[in-house]
Amino acid sequence: MKHAETKYSPVVLASAIAGVLAFAVLAPAGAAEKVETEKCYGVAKAGKNDCQTAKSACAGTSKKDGDKSAFILLPKGSCEKIVGAALKSTK
Template identity: 50%
Template sequence: MTVTTLRPLSLAAVALSAALGSAALSAPASAAGEMEKCFGISAAGKNDCATATSSCAGTSKVDRQGDAFVAVPKGTCTKISGGSLEPKK
């Protein structure tokens, strides 16, 4: 193959990679809209984000910590034993 044949193929490969990459990045954003925070159900160290008593994800100290949450599909939190849409005190 010559340089003139490789250049269009390279450009096509770059364009395809960019298109697939942006599609993959947009999927979690749309999925996030279908999720809700569910408090009081996470295992120790498995929470999704900071709480009133811990600084970041994965730092809850006990199982079912009332102010620690995990993201679950909308409509399922209240069906889980101990699940709450609001932080527990």
């Protein structure tokens, strides 16, 4: 019995490689789970807050560590586990 030699054109090989690479890149994005977050006040380092405060208009502008009006976003349920943290601003 003879074995047939299979020949693939460069276009077919390139298409196959592109398909594998595309799947590898896109698969993790579709599998990503959306995590619920909450604002956690009083724990951000100076200049590391996530959004505006009562004293400033932009993210990253808090002037002191632990500013009670500055928050960072954390996974829901995490803030209550941190000493000195609050779910609401105490301005």
